[in-house]
Structure formats: structure tokens, C-alpha cells
Amino acid sequence: MRRGKQSHRTAAPTKRRQSPGSHSGWYSKLTTTKSAFGRALVFAWIRNTITTDSKMVLYIVILVILTSILAWGWQSEHLHPYIATAASAIGALLIGGAAFATPRYQWTLLLCGGLFTAWVTWFTAVDVTAKDAKILQQDYRLRKLHDYFIQFVGRSPQNLPDQVLTDMGSILNNRFQEALMARDPSHSYDAARDLIELLTAIDTNNGHALYFSGEIDWHRRVGDYGSFAFYTYLEQELRYAPQFRQNDTSVMACRNPKGYCRQRTAWVSHVLANQLLQRALNRERAGLDATAEWGEVLEKACDAEIVCGIFEQYKSTKTLVDEAKRHLPGRMCRCAVSDDFFGRAPFSSSVITAKTSNTEQKQCDIVTLCK
Helix, strand or coil: CCCCCCCCCCCCCCCCCCCHHHHHHHHHHHHHHHHHHHHHHHHHHHHHHCCHHHHHHHHHHHHHHHHHHHHHHCCCHHHHHHHHHHHHHHHHHHHHHHHHCCHHHHHHHHHHHHHHHHHHHHHHHHHHHHHHHHHHHHHHHHHHHHHHHHHHHHCCCCHHHHHHHHHHHHHHHHHHHHHHHCCCCHHHHHHHHHHHHHHHHHCCCCHHHHHHHHHHHHHHCCCCCCHHHHHHHHHHHHHHCCCCCCCCCCCHHHCCCCCCCHHHHHHHHHHHHHHHHHHHHHHHHCCCCCHHHHHHHHHHHHHHHHHHCCCCCCCCHHHHHHHHHHHCCCEEECCCCCHHHHCCCCCCCCEEECCCHHHHHHHHCCCCCCC
8 A cells, every 4th residue: 555655844934923013123223223324424424514614614603693692682781790791701711712722723712702802891891981970960960959959948938947957857867777777887877978968058067967977987986986076066065055955865855956955965975985985095005194084084974974864885974984083083073953954054064073972972962863
């Protein structure tokens, strides 16, 4: 029986049908390869086509565009600081970049950086000059307004200047208190100085002007520390006494056209006593005789005590009196009498020589001092 010839032929493997999304792996690789190849071709074309000269031209064009943008932005005044900063930085980069350029283009970068810096400097200088001229014009107008106001007050009815001086004294006090509380008091002090100048022009030796002028110099530690203004205040106050010594010791009593009051008069004497104390101590440290200075310390401290009592600020009035009496045995403050407030100037000295403690006690029992 003929055996049939067996077929040893194997079946061909069947291909799997891939889904449309299954080719993403090799497709992404192909895309990445094409992109990298394309970028390489572009860069190669740029290197072969754009020469160094062309690059320099391109940089100059970009610089011109930046200059145009900055010049356009300069029309807005609030952008001036930012534009000047940016332009200065660009100029510095151009000048600094010359060190890394080829010798052929170093001078080009230096020239562009110099021109750019000169351009922004010129614009800034013109802007500053224009602002200075504007400030000078405003200052001129303010000075003219100051003169017109003085002329107006001088030609006004008699009762108007008194009210104006009283109001100006209150404003001056507000500016001074504002300066004491401010972190940077220079602006408030300058505003107070303007009012002092105006007050002095309207009323020479006005108490408001003299008092605050001395206070400002004392607090700022400038000039003579306000000594001249303080002594002038005391001298002028004697001319009006006892008109401004019959009121109370409150701040409200200082709100008058002339600007004199008991509290200010006593405070000025107290501040001067503190200044004289430092002068006396300095002379003693230098090995010099300070008897005259200690006498002035005692006199001013006694004046303050008689007019208004004792102040605790700086060296207290009591401390000043005790320290002076220690250096001047047998001398003391007299007690206040009615003539100090209702009499006519000149007043008697505020310092007396004590013979016994009983005499001192009897004298001090006559009048109760203002506390």
C-alpha cells in the first residue's frame, strides 16, 4: 500500500494586525530624528550663510530698535528712572562685551557702548536741567506770594493782623510738635522756619518767632543752640511785663498775637540754665574758674522757678538750683512776690544771699510758687 507522502511544509506565521495607535513608538523616534536633523541643517545653513559681519549688523539693528523703544518711553516722565537705569546697563554690557570680542569688532562695541551711554546721559542732564528750572520758577512765585501776603497784612484793618499772628503762632506750634514726633523732622523744621520768617517780617521780635526759633536750634543742636533767640525773647518779654505774666501757666495762655506767656518765659530760662550748666562744667574740666557761670545757672534756674515753678525735663529746675547752690554757698533763690506778676519792669534779681535758714523759710511762706 502506497503510503502517502507526508507534507513537512510548516504553516507560515500569521501576521498580527496592529492597531492604528501601535506605531507611535517608532513614529515618535522618526519624528525626533527628523527634528534634530532639521535643526542641524538650519544651524549649518546659518553658520554658512550669516557671516560675522552680518551678525554685527544684526546686533546694531537690534540696538537701534532698543534705542527707539527707550526714546519713545522717555516721553512718559514717570518712566525716566527706569529707562535711564536700563540704558546705562545696556551701555555697560556693550563696553564690557568688547573684552570678549575679536580685535576687529572691539572698537565697534566700545563705540556703540560709549554712544549709548552718552545718549542716556544727555537726556538725563536735559531732564534734570528742566526740573531745576521749574523748581526755580516755583520758588520765585512762592517768594512773590510771601511778599504779597506781608503787604496785604500790613494794609489790613488793625484787628486782622492780631488774629493772623495768633493763628500763625498756633500753626507754628503744630509744625514744631510734628517735627518732634517725625522720624525725619527736617521737612517740618523747614516749614516752621518759613513761618518764623513770615512772622518776623510782619511783627519784629514776635514772641512766637523768637521762642520757636530758639527751640528749633536747641533741638537740632545747631548754631548757638538757640541762645540768641532765647535771650532776645526774655529781653522783649520784660518790655511787655506784667501783661503776659498775669495769665495762667497753660499752653492756651500762649495763644495771643505777641506770643509771650508765663510757661514759655519760664521754659526759656530753664533751657538757658541747662546750657549754662554745661558751660560751667566744661570750664571746671579745663581747670578754669566757673564762679560766674554758676551764678548765671542759679539766676536762670531761679527765674524759671519764680515765674512758673519747677520743670523736670533735662536737668530739673530743682537739680540746677541745688547744684549751683553747692558751688555758691550762701546764695539762694528768692521767693516770688506780687511785683513779679503785677509790677513794672525791671524786676529785682531772682538770687539773694541767705543769712539764715529761718529768714529763707519766712520769705518763702509769703507767696506760694506756681507748681
